[in-house]
Each structure stands twice: as structure tokens, then as C-alpha cells.
Amino acid sequence: MEGYPPRDAMRPKEIIGLVQLEVALDLRQKASWAGMLLYTVSAVYLCYLGVRGGLPLPTWNALFWTVLLFAAFNALARSFQREDAGRQIYLHTLVDPRSVVLARTLYNMAVMLVLSLLTLAVYVLMLGGAVLDEAQVGVFLLSVVLGGTGFATVLTLIAAIAARAGNGMGLTAILGFPLVLPLLLSVMRASKLALDGMPWSITSTYLLWLVLIDVLALALAYLLFPYLWRD
């Protein structure tokens, strides 16, 4: 166990290969993508049935982020689920565990980028986009994208812990919720300000904090993941 993990440099080629593997595996499992989309559409439709139109701006914003948060939990909790013992040992002999976590985080960020924009589209379609009329739409979209990818950076390591504990979905929500809360609070504030039509100079503070949390979570995942990956 001495000297574990090996202290060598990052391996970009390995990471790119692993991301490609993720994409290939996920494209093969179209059902999981369909499941994610269906989850989002159902959640938004439920909100639509519950509120029936015209929401005030703060509620519109809060409801959107709640839907997106649960969509993120649903999408990311399964990110280490297909790692059975055999596949894990196989990967372990081939690659550095830190490449695995970086690749998985990058891939999850891409998934969340798509998912958050899709959620927004469905949400605007069903609950109405009147609040966007006076908003700084660009800044709002940026905060949606940053928030979505931010969930991915924090929740990837949590999903790995939960998967190793053998209780994926439930545990991811319990472990992840308090850690996502800071991110959620600052991104909700940022998007609220963007919807209010505040200039970039005010909103940017919150988004910078968000990026800081993301970078920190990524660095921690990089350092800590190797310890999860052995038995």
C-alpha cells in the first residue's frame, strides 16, 4: 500500500480515451437517456399541472432549479452503477484511477450541459417564458449551464462513494444534498439577478464563486478518488 497512489503526471490521452468509452457505452444504452428525458418531462409536467400558468419570477426561478437539481441527481447517481467488480478490476489494470474520475466528471459535465438546456427548454415550453422578456438572457443561460455542470463536478465523487457503498440512488441524494446546497444557493441567486435584468457586473460575483467551488470539487475528486477505487 506504500506510495499509493502513484505520483505521476496527468495523462490526457488516457482521459480522452475514457471519455470516448463513456460516450460509446452511453450511446449503446439509449434507454438511460430516454429515462433521463422522461424524468425531466414528467417533473416539469407535474409542476405545470400543479401551478397552471403565470408564476411570479422568484417562484419560476426556484421551481426551475428544484426540477433541475432532481434531474441532476437522477442522471448522475447512475454514473458509477455499471461498474461491476470485474469491469473495475479490468479498468484498474489498464488506467490510472485519477484519469477515470476526471474522464467521468468531464463526461458528466457534458451530460448535464445537455440536460440543463433541455430541461430549460421543456420548462419554458410548459410553464411559459414570460419572465425571460426583461431578463439578461445570455447571463441567465450562462448561469443555467454553469449550475448544471457544477452539479456534475460535485456529485461525481459523491456518486462514486455511494456506488462503492452499494446503495447508489438513495445514498447519493443524502450525501450530495448538503454539498450541493452552497452551489445551488449561489446559482439561484445569480439566475434570479439575471432574470431581474441586472447587469453582468453584479451577477458575475456569484458565477465566479460557482466556478471556484467547481474547481475545488474537481481538485478534491482528483486527489481522493484513488482511495475509493481499491478493495
Added chain:
Amino acid sequence: MRHWWKALGIALLFGVVLLGLRTPLSPALVHQDPEAGPITLYDAFWTGATGSGIAETPCGPMVVRANTLEPFRFPHRSLLNESVRNLFFHVPMWFAMMVLMTISVVHSVRYLRGYDLAQDDGALSAAHVGLLFAVLGLVTGSIWARVTWGGWWTDDTKLNGAAVTTLIYCAYLVLRGSVPDERKAARLAAVYNIFAYVLMVVFLMVLPRLSDSLHPGNGGNPAFNQYDLDDRLRLVFYPAVLGWILLATWAYTLARRTRHLQTLLHHAHDA
């Protein structure tokens, strides 16, 4: 005498309870008005006898029955009233909790470096006792909030921070409970502990900057400066912080030893 610090902690807390609860309060200034009689100015503060008051009209003889003259008095401020004494109980709880959580995360790092289960006992015991202090902090804070702000729970950033911290360590305990294998539970919990601790510290630094708080030192409320925390409160407050931290550390060592003995007992049964 390697137990001196425990005695010191107890002695300090004894003094804190005695002085903190028994010291009378007195208003900063009492204005002796010739017609209306004495008028108590709760929120005045004493800047030394410069001769000029804060009133627009010239005051009559200013009789100072103040903090500054009488031997040992806590300031009597409006809203706070007698609840100012909670300063010696509510605030040190969070100091003690942060010390324990830091002890916990240090042990988690040590566990990952050598996989020694004794280190994991340390991390778990510290988290347990830390959670106890967090709950005490929430309870004392809730009572104080009811008295001064009018609600058991208010929408305040520091309260969100406290809630998140408590949730994190509850989740830590749930994670441990859900993994049957001792070593695996220790390893996963150590990883979560380090990850959560760093994010929590950043959160506690970021959050107060995102919005105003009702707490002192935020949103225009004075912090521990000359108006707010007067020297007599300070004289009891700092020993109170030290005393509670020492008591918390003692509780942690006891919890750790109990856990160690339980493990031994468990193994003795198995054998």
C-alpha cells in the same frame, strides 16, 4: 499532571457560568432630567468624558451609572436585555464544533495514509461529539433568536450554514451505517469527510458574502467591536470559548476511548 487542561476547562466553565449568569446588567447612560427624572439610554455607548453628548439639545447634568464606573456590569442593551448572557454559551458551541470537525478531518486524512482503524475511531468520535455541539449550538441559537428576532428559525445565511453543516455530519453517520464492512466504511467515510469538510469551509466563507445576515458583523450590524462586545463581556467570552473547546476535546477523548473499549469487547465476544 497531564490532566491539567481538563481541570482548567472545568474551572473556566465554572467561572463562566457563575460570572455570566450572576453579573448584573446596567445601561450605558442614565440621563438625569430635572423635570422627567432619570431617562435610561440603553443603546448609548460611552466614549469617555469628552463633555459633548449625543443629544441635540444641551443635556442637564449627566449622571453616569455606567459600565465604566461601577465595578463589574454587563451592558444592558435594548432587544438583547438579559439574553446577552447567551453569548457565553451559543457562540462557543460553534467554535468547539469547528475544532472537533477539524480533529475529525485530520484523523480521516491520517486514516487514508496508513489504514489504521484507530485513526478512524478518532475521526468518528470527533464527528459524533461535534454533531452534539452543533445541535447544542442550534438549540441555544434558536432560543436566542426567539427572544431577540422573534422567531425560532429565521431566514438567515448563518442559519443555512449551520443547517448544512449539521446535515453533512448526519449524512456522514448515515454513510457509515450503510456499509457493513468496517474497513470499507472507514475508507468511504474518510473520503466523504475530507471532501465535505473542504467544501463546507468554503461554503461558510462564501455564504456570508452572498447576502446579509442578522448576526453581528453582517449587513451593517456591528461585529465584535467596541460598541458591540464590550470589555466586560469580552473578559468572560474568551475564557468561555477556551473552556468549551477544552470540554469538547475532553468529551472527544472519552468518546474515543469508549469506542475503543467497545471494539475490544466486540472482538473478545467474537473470539
